[in-house]
Amino acid sequence: MARALTVVTEERPGHEALSRAFFADSGRAHTVGLCGSPGSGKSSLINRLVAAARAEGRTVAVLAVDPTSAFTGGAFLGDRLRIQEHALDAGVFMRSLATRGMMGGLNATIFAAIHVLEAAGYGRIIVETVGTGQDEVDVAEVVDTVVCVSAPYQGDEFQAMKAGTMEIGDVFAVNKADLPEVERAVAMLKDALSLAPRRDGGWAPRVAPVSALSGLGVPGLCADVEAHRAHLEASGELAGRRRRQLRRELALVIARRLTRDAMDRVTDRHIDMLAGKTSDPVTLGGRLTSGRA
Amino acid sequence: MARALTVVTEERPGHEALSRAFFADSGRAHTVGLCGSPGSGKSSLINRLVAAARAEGRTVAVLAVDPTSAFTGGAFLGDRLRIQEHALDAGVFMRSLATRGMMGGLNATIFAAIHVLEAAGYGRIIVETVGTGQDEVDVAEVVDTVVCVSAPYQGDEFQAMKAGTMEIGDVFAVNKADLPEVERAVAMLKDALSLAPRRDGGWAPRVAPVSALSGLGVPGLCADVEAHRAHLEASGELAGRRRRQLRRELALVIARRLTRDAMDRVTDRHIDMLAGKTSDPVTLGGRLTSGRA
Numbered sequence: 001m002a003r004a005l006t007v008v009t010e011e012r013p014g015h016e017a018l019s020r021a022f023f024a025d026s027g028r029a030h031t032v033g034l035c036g037s038p039g040s041g042k043s044s045l046i047n048r049l050v051a052a053a054r055a056e057g058r059t060v061a062v063l064a065v066d067p068t069s070a071f072t073g074g075a076f077l078g079d080r081l082r083i084q085e086h087a088l089d090a091g092v093f094m095r096s097l098a099t100r101g102m103m104g105g106l107n108a109t110i111f112a113a114i115h116v117l118e119a120a121g122y123g124r125i126i127v128e129t130v131g132t133g134q135d136e137v138d139v140a141e142v143v144d145t146v147v148c149v150s151a152p153y154q155g156d157e158f159q160a161m162k163a164g165t166m167e168i169g170d171v172f173a174v175n176k177a178d179l180p181e182v183e184r185a186v187a188m189l190k191d192a193l194s195l196a197p198r199r200d201g202g203w204a205p206r207v208a209p210v211s212a213l214s215g216l217g218v219p220g221l222c223a224d225v226e227a228h229r230a231h232l233e234a235s236g237e238l239a240g241r242r243r244r245q246l247r248r249e250l251a252l253v254i255a256r257r258l259t260r261d262a263m264d265r266v267t268d269r270h271i272d273m274l275a276g277k278t279s280d281p282v283t284l285g286g287r288l289t290s291g292r293a
Numbered sequence: 294m295a296r297a298l299t300v301v302t303e304e305r306p307g308h309e310a311l312s313r314a315f316f317a318d319s320g321r322a323h324t325v326g327l328c329g330s331p332g333s334g335k336s337s338l339i340n341r342l343v344a345a346a347r348a349e350g351r352t353v354a355v356l357a358v359d360p361t362s363a364f365t366g367g368a369f370l371g372d373r374l375r376i377q378e379h380a381l382d383a384g385v386f387m388r389s390l391a392t393r394g395m396m397g398g399l400n401a402t403i404f405a406a407i408h409v410l411e412a413a414g415y416g417r418i419i420v421e422t423v424g425t426g427q428d429e430v431d432v433a434e435v436v437d438t439v440v441c442v443s444a445p446y447q448g449d450e451f452q453a454m455k456a457g458t459m460e461i462g463d464v465f466a467v468n469k470a471d472l473p474e475v476e477r478a479v480a481m482l483k484d485a486l487s488l489a490p491r492r493d494g495g496w497a498p499r500v501a502p503v504s505a506l507s508g509l510g511v512p513g514l515c516a517d518v519e520a521h522r523a524h525l526e527a528s529g530e531l532a533g534r535r536r537r538q539l540r541r542e543l544a545l546v547i548a549r550r551l552t553r554d555a556m557d558r559v560t561d562r563h564i565d566m567l568a569g570k571t572s573d574p575v576t577l578g579g580r581l582t583s584g585r586a
Contacts, residue, residue, distance in 0.1 A: 016575045023573035039332075111574070239568075246567040246574070247559060253578030254555040255548070261582075262547035266540055274539040275532075280316035281404070281539070282309045285546030289554075 001120045002095075008112035009097055019112045025119035027242060030229050033127045033139040035165065036149030041175040042128055044212035045149055045221075050086055052222050053124055061093040061122040063113055065129045093122060108252035110142055111245070140168035141248040144241055145228045147171045147221075150189075152181040166196060169205055171224045177209035177217050201235030203228065262288070294413045295388075301405035302390055312405045318412035320535060323522050326420045326432040328458065329442030334468040335421055337505035338442055338514075343379055345515050346417055354386040354415040356406055358422045386415060401545035403435055404538070433461040434541040437534055438521045440464045440514075443482075445474040459489060462498055464517045470502035470510050494528030496521065555581060 004022070008015045034049075036042045046062055053060045086092040097113065110127065117125050129139050140146050148169035172193070174185050189207050196205075206224040210217035232238035265288050273279040297315070301308045327342075329335045339355055346353045379385040390406065403420065410418050422432050433439050441462035465486070467478050482500050489498075499517040503510035525531035558581050566572040 019575050020573050023575075024570060243564050243568060246564050250559055250563060250567060250574045250578055250581075251552075251556050253574045254559070254581055255552040257578060257582045258551035258555055259544075259548035262551055263544045265547065266543055270543060271536050271539050274543060275536060277317060280313050281543045281546045282312045282316075285543055285550060288543075288547050289550045 001093075001116060004116050005095060005113055008116060009109040011109065015112070019115065022112070022115040022119045026115045028118045029114070029123055029125045030145070031114060031125045031127065031143040032225060033129060033143035033146045034149060035129050035139050035146065035168075036151075036175075040149045040151045041212045042149050045173060045175060045210065045218075046126055046128055047086070048210075048212055048215060048218045049126065049222065049225075050092055052218055054086075054089065054091055058124055059091045059093075059122045060124045060126065061117040061120075062095070062126045062128060063110065063117075064094070064096045065110065065127060093117065093120075108249075108256050111249040111252070114142075138168065141244055143245075144232060144238065145170050145225055147173055147225065149173045149175055150185070151175040152179055152185040166192060170203065170228045171221070172205060172207045173221050174207065174209045175212055177211040178214055182209050201231070201237045203231050203235070203237075294386075294409060297409050298388055298406055301409060302402045304402065308405070312408065315405070315408040315412045319408045321411045322407070322416055322418045323438070324407060324418045324420065324436040325518060326422060326436035326439045327442060328422050328432050328439065328461075329468075333442045333444045334505045335442045338466060338468060338503065338511075339419055339421055340379070341503075341505055341508060341511045342419065342515065342518075343385055345511055347379075347382065347384055351417055352384045352386075352415045353417045353419065354410040354413075355388070355419045355421060356403070356410075357387070357389040358403065358420060386410065386413075401542075401549050404542040404545070407435075431461065434537055436538075437525060437531065438463050438518055440466055440518065442466045442468055443478070444468040445472060445478040459485060463496065463521045464514065465498060465500045466514050467500060467502045468505055470504040471507055475502050494524070494530045496524050496528070496530075 004018055006012065008018055008022075032049075034042050034046055043064070050060050050062065086094065095113075097110070114125055114127075125143075127139060127143055146168050148165045148171070150172070151174070172189055174182055174189065176182060186207050186209050193205050193207065206227070208217060208221040208224050210221050212218075232241060270279075270284055270288070273284060274281060297311055299305065301311055301315075325342075327335050327339055336357075343353050343355065379387065388406075390403070407418055407420075418436075420432060420436055439461050441458045441464070443465070445467070465482055467475055467482065469475060479500050479502050486498050486500065499520070501510060501514040501517050503514050505511075525534065563572075563577055563581070566577060567574060
């Protein structure tokens with residue numbers, strides 16, 4: 001399975017045949033996106049969520065698509081050690097996809113990676129990402145449930161609203177709940193959310209104060225995530241989200257193929273025209289896509 | 294000019310005509326990419342570079358393509374205040390492009406944005422980005438000179454090597470040079486760089502210890518950036534970099550158009566086929582791009 005993941009995410013020879021084969025098992029897992037700024041404590045929180053799921057006997061896989069993830073080296077040593085506590089548990093799989101070869105953070109290969117993990121039987125798949133603006137694909141188009149993580153004293157509440165996470169979050173985890181400032185952050189978030197229209201058949205986004213450090217509030221966060229999943233099923237919205245995911249997956253496969261083709265069509269003669277200002281990229285691009293250059 | 298930037302970066306109606314018009318003035322500025330992890334102090338360092346350029350009478354524009362940038366709200370209040378010191382200087386222009394609408398960090402519209410600023414007469418254009426892995430476009434394909442910023446005690450030296458910045462940096466700024474640990478970080482970087490093959494007609498990447506906080510080392514960093522620019526011109530490598538930039542810009546325009554066309558071809562019937570598992574994204578994507586679906 002680890003090898004199959006490498007083949008599909010790095011688009012090595014044979015990846016298309018593998019993706020085709022694994023697609024047959026797709027749609028089985030509950031996929032959860034964890035997004036938040038660096039410093040919000042996403043990685044430590046994921047560690048807590050993994051431990052909670054294991055305590056219930058579930059298998060869990062984590063795909064980290066964030067160069068600042070504790071899984072990929074962007075964290076302090078203590079974080080990395082905490083995360084390694086699951087390294088010997090066969091019911092847990094963790095893989096960082098934040099390699100330089102990827103164009104964009106979340107990209108076309110995230111779906112293929114999820115299908116591989118679904119085929120391997122992981123019932124819960126967590127995708128860790130910065131989450132807004134930085135990705136080729138919006139995490140809300142990839143997973144069933146979006147958890148936005150913020151922390152007080154980081155300007156994160158403000159940034160969350162500004163960068164558009166208010167629109168995509170199903171559950172909002174406010175980390176570092178040991179700090180007294182969390183109460184105000186939670187109240188601010190609830191206020192802001194109360195102004196937003198209800199979505200997805202009436203789901204009201206939940207706000208969960210948690211502490212990845214002490215574990216405080218983690219059971220409540222887990223319950224919120226489960227409640228959202230149950231809501232998706234009860235309201236029929238799950239099918240809608242799954243169709244949106246499929247549409248995006250298909251569109252990315254198409255864009256990938258066409259982009260490759262486009263690069264092949266650019267010749268030195270075209271670059272001469274641009275360098276000499278006898279044409280411009282918009283005009284020349286238009287000609288090349290309509291087959292007139 | 295500010296309005297033109299909005300039109301081209303958000304691809305509003307008329308953006309193609311504007312891009313065409315502004316391309317005529319392209320290639321005039323020295324473009325510098327500043328990349329580094331969150332916490333490396335990129336934004337504060339840019340503030341120092343802007344002040345240094347202004348002291349020499351140059352005009353400077355900054356395009357921040359990083360959701361953790363101090364320009365976009367990801368910083369502590371002190372940083373943001375420092376950055377606002379240039380807000381009333383007509384010789385300085387700053388714009389954050391890290392909005393949710395953008396697919397990826399650096400994307401097709403970065404070139405159009407640079408051309409607008411060149412046409413407006415800015416001689417130095419700084420692009421701030423996370424810089425590796427997160428972007429649709431590699432910053433090294435966008436700018437003339439790449440400055441990689443790291444800071445000791447952040448795992449950044451290690452991460453810089455891991456994530457591929459060693460291959461793209463022309464100048465390496467080691468920030469927080471007030472700390473005694475910087476000496477070791479600089480020595481490590483120099484060691485690692487000495488093992489890399491020389492590129493671009495013999496340029497040996499430089500390592501500059503700096504302190505964005507105190508200003509220590511900033512003149513040296515500026516001199517290194519100037520030296521790289523002079524080297525590009527003297528060695529003839531500037532023309533090569535410019536051709537690489539044009540090639541990437543053209544390819545992005547083409548990919549953008551083709552992807553839009555392909556998205557228009559995806560119908561509910563296609564999603565039904567995927568949801569019902571009577572096809573898969575790879576097979577269906579292949580058919581749609583070859584016009585057989």
